[in-house]
Amino acid sequence: MHITHILIPAVEEAVRTIFGVTAPKLEFQNTRKDFEGDVTLVIFPLLKEIKGNPVAIGTQLGTYLQENVALVSKFNVVSGFLNLVIDDSYYIQFLQSIYTQKAYGFKDSSASEKAVMVEYSSPNTNKPLHLGHIRNNLLGYSVAEICKASGKKVYKTQIINDRGIHICKSMVAWQKFGNSKTPESAGFKGDKWVGNFYVAFDKQYKTEINTLMQEGFSEEEAKKKAPIMLEAQQMLLDWEAGKPEVIQLWKTMNQWVYDGFNQTYANLGVNFDSLYYESDTYLLGKEVVQLGLEKGIFEKDPDGSVWIDLTSDGLDRKIVLRSDGTAVYMTQDIGTAIQRVKDFPDVGGMVYTVGNEQDYHFKVLFLILKKLGFDWADHLYHLSYGMVELPSGKMKSREGTVVDADDLMEEMTQTAAKISQELGKLDGLSEDEKQKLYKIIGLGALKYFMLKVDPKKSMLFNPEESVDFAGNTGPFIQYTYARIQSILRKADFDFSQPDVTPPVLHPKEKELIKLLEAFPGVIQNAAQAYSPALIANYTYDLVKEYNSFYQAVPILPELNADLKKFRVQLSYKVGEVIASSFSLLGIEVPNRM
Structure with a gap:
């Protein structure tokens, strides 16, 4: 309480x-x-x-x-x-009441009547995951964990964009330049192997455009006449027609990508409860359009295209069906949302983790679903986040200048190793222990740096700055946790039961307990705001306060046995809350550093 x-x-x-x-x-x-x-x-x-x-x-x-x-x-x-x-007695009693609660601050999610579905990642199958996907995955995964801790039942999902012209570009390029090699025979991770051909396509496309322009065609004409683009367009038509050899190539190359994605997800520490594929969902929603026409929600133009007029709601007219009867992305998203509730009947709301360039799309989507009469449409949320840039600038997939997710994680591990060695932080550990720690520190630095920023804000990611062992960083918090574990190992007495009551609290002890008291409320606020930044910055405040306490009062050197035990118990609970907070951010905490 x-x-x-x-x-x-x-x-x-x-x-x-x-x-x-x-x-x-x-x-x-x-x-x-x-x-x-x-x-x-x-x-x-x-x-x-x-x-x-x-x-x-x-x-x-x-x-x-x-x-x-x-x-x-x-x-x-x-x-x-x-x-x-x-009065101090309140805070002493409070600490005693939570001391043996292993999941202090977390609410039981099994009793929740309505579940929330959190969508994140949702990549294209023509290239590996990159820096932007890292922020997306970390945000979505963390929001799902926070919502679960707040007492909600949560399903984690993604929709994989596995069809379309961009997929066919990689397929055509592999046929032309791949020499029948597989990722295994070429010694590549599957998603990177396929991504190389997406880049190769763009390179060949630009060469053909330049050749055609030299022959006298305008740039616009050259783009349309480039042979490799015509091949990709024909391949898309063949895919939609179900041509067996095209379908087989599509399945093979997509599986290469999925195998690569799964490695990246495992290294990043994120997971999913269900997967949706655009190849299965792109026709969904068409029957809903017919239902909307009957209800007068949609209107048909003379050319046969179907629209919804949202001008009275401050938006514009939005097409939901082309004149040839084909669906647009909006139609697909309408159908997918409805399908998800059919698949998971207890879902009462959804969170879409998608960059802020899609803000308008989701305003329209949510409004259409409300007008169609779905009560759960009042509980849809676009977790809109800003772009991530590096000191070197923006990234471009077609030109192969993206920051690869795997490469970045490896770089973070190496940066953590370099800084740790310079500081002498891990002296006395075996080489195997050091390598495991470098990964924990490096990934912790990456995740914390990404998640401490309000999701709505764009951010500049600086790998060196993120691995600083001082300031508002993951390694600083991990180091404090390890310091607490060191104190607990050195304590030569049983501190498992809260059986010590000091007559008066030191101001630093009181401040720490007040911060522990705030933890459940921080979880609830973070869940309502869909903001891991609230958890991250709370943890930093807690760690700052603990370090101030550590400097101000003796813990193990304290001569009064009861006071020593109380301070060790307080340290123990602070460590538990740090670990719990970081678990919501998907970050590991090491016992030694």
Whole structure:
């Protein structure tokens, strides 16, 4: 129970008793560091019901609380803020109450009536995963874990874009330049092997365009007449017609890519509960268009195309079916959303992890689904995130200048090794232990750096900066966790039971316990905001406070046995919450560093 759960009814009773009115919604916040107090009641909202001077009102309420609530030991009023000092006994009892809770802060998700489906990754099968996919996967996976910890049942999914002209480009290029080699025979990871041919296609396409332009064609004409593009377009038609040899090549090359993706996902530490494929879903939604026409939600133009007019909703007219009867991406997304609820009937909402260039698309999609009458459409959310850039600038897939996800993870491991060796952080460990740690530190640095930034913001990713062992970084937090584990190993007594009650708390102990108390609320806020950044920055605040505590008071050198045990127990619980927080971000914590 958070202290505000005790204070809210007490303040409401005080307002009724002193002023004879019902209190409006109460606003509490943490007391600012430069004032004495633990919890602050903001007086200004009360002025809607209580006329008078905020300082006088705060003083009357503070006096009442001090006299009637045993846990309120002191108070002071600054302007319109009532700062309350909470007795140490509350925080000591609180720590004891959570000490043996292994999943403290997490709610049981099995009792949730409605599930949420979180979609992320959703790559194309013509190239390997890159830096942008890393942010996408880390955000989606972390949001899913946070929602689960908040008490929701969660399904993780992706839709794999496995059809279309971009896929056929890689297929044509492999036929031309692959010499019948497979990833195994060529010594390549499958997705990288296929991605090379996507780049090769673009290179050949540009060469053919230049040749045609030299023959007198305009650039626009050359783009249409380039032989390799005509071959790719014909291959798409053959795929749609089900030509056996094209389907077989498509299946073979896609499997190469899936094998590669699975390696990357395993290294990144993300997973999925279900997979959808565009080749299965691209026809979905067409029957829904007919239903929408009958209901008057959609309208047919003279050329036979079907549209929805959203101008009255501040959007525009959107096509949902072409004049030749073929579906567009919007139609497919409508059908896929409906199919997912059929496949998972307990789904009551969905989260789409997709870059902010698709903001408008999802506004239209969600509005159409609402107009079609699906009640779950009120619980759809676009987890819109900004692009990731490196100090070297933007990436382009066709030109082969993307930052490959596997290469980046390997670079992070090497960077962690280099910095660790320079700092002498891992002296005394075996080479095998060091290699495992380099990966944990490197990936932890990558994930934390990506997730500490608000998802909506674009970001510049600097690998060297992310592996700094000081400041708001993953390695700094991991190092503090390892420091706590070292203390626990050195403790020569049993600290498994919370059986020690110090008469008074050191201010640093109290601040730490207050931060532990906030953890469940941070999980709930992060789940509501779909923001792993709230978890990341909470963990950093907790670690900063712990390091301040570590510097300010003796722990193992403490001569008082009971006080020593209490501080070790407090350290133990802080370590557990760090590990829990990082698990929500998909980050491992090492026992030694």
